[in-house]
Amino acid sequence: MPTSWNPGLVSDDLLELTRLLGQPGLDLAILAEGNTSELLDDGRLVVKASGANLASSTKEDFVVVDVDEVMALVDDPGASQADLTAVLVAQDASRDDGSPRRGSIETLVHAAVARLAREVGGIRFVGHTHPTQVVGLLASVHAADAWSRIVYSDEAVVIGHPLFVPYATPGIELGRLYDERLREYVAEHGRLPQLVLLGNHGIVATAPTAAGVEAVSLMAVKGARVRTIALSVGGLAPLSVADVAKFFARDDVAERRTNLARGR
Template identity: 50%
Template sequence: MTFAARPSDVPAELVALTRRLGDPAADLVVLAEGNTSTRLDGDRFAVKASGARMDAAEAEHFVVGELAELLAVLDGGAADQTDQADLTGLLAAGDARASIETLVHVAALAAGATWVAHTHPTAVVGLLAVTDAEALWSAPFFPDEAVMLGEPVWVPYATPGIALGLAVHAAIRDRLDRDGTPPRLVLLGNHGIVALGSTASEVETVTTMAVKAARVRGVALAAGTPAPLDPQHARELACRPDESARRAMLGRSRT
């Protein structure tokens, strides 16, 4: 069995992160939207189960699986209906089931992230559901966006499940091949965001900064013609030693 319910293996920090991101006041998810994951020892990972609310998460609302078999699904590149049915079987864990978006987490974890948070912030999704969404997010609008988010990866809308997993896997791999490191943020057209990091605090920071970036874009669009930062300046700013140190400090674990 690929997945199993193992509450004793689920880190308390993962549960706490999930509850914070699921807080209705944050407007990142509603109902059972969104999911979180973290890498465990032995090439395993824990991910939120399907249908579980993030704001009420407990250890028993996660399942534990192994990366290898699901990574093979992504590396195989198949996406027909038979494979979608097979994926449903792979995600089963007794009475529970891993989220259909688990392959997004597998793609991020396999690329080097150790913590992943997938949410659907209203402010961000609204600006991922416009004709010029990719162009709107192609350059940062303010310095902290450049420092904390880096250069996001854009993934056009794909059906949740294997199609979305394959699209995210390919986009992250392309960025990994180009830069040698995975992105910190993946933007999913008409869908939501994926934050990648090495600590729970880092993915929470990326998530909240993405929301601010969306709100700034909304204000700029309402006020006039947006004037984003020059991309080269943004890259240089993000690589400055003082900014890199500040980013690392903000990403330190709370525990």
């Protein structure tokens, strides 16, 4: 069974992260926007179900997905969106109103990370949100290059070098492009990105801990605000490549980045 329902596998950390990312004051997501996931030790993925509100989620609002079976659709050029929708339905449970419990349409955003995380390590939690400040830039003419350079030191510590993925229709189309770009990033850097910027869409924050996902998400919003201000007064003046490289090479910076990712 590719997708099942087992609230007992939903950790307190995942539920707390989910509710946090949905807080109205953070403006990361509204209504049923956004989704979260946690990679289990057995290689399966716990992901928020479709239609559930982040802020009010309970452990019943998640499903458990077989990563390999879901990603097989990404690898199969003949697979359709309808095939993905069918695979994401938890056949062993339905909602109180009789509607199916189904993984989010954006489950592939999480599953693609999970599959690579099993190879390169370092990631357990993923949070996908649509922050207004970030989406504003990702829907602008500056989308592709706004985050191509680091503009302040704390951004370098928390986020590092993000990955930009151009717009694709959410679902299997986005899943295929997203997986392709993730693999290219890992081939170049030897690790998964902590922040993925989805053109005209939103962000994907990844970390070993739930607290790390929170940190990356909030720093992405600050980064968007900083860029918007800079662009409004004449343009960005990013840090030099040499300065960033020197900064990353420092032992204290490496330690701080590790601690932030682990939620310390």
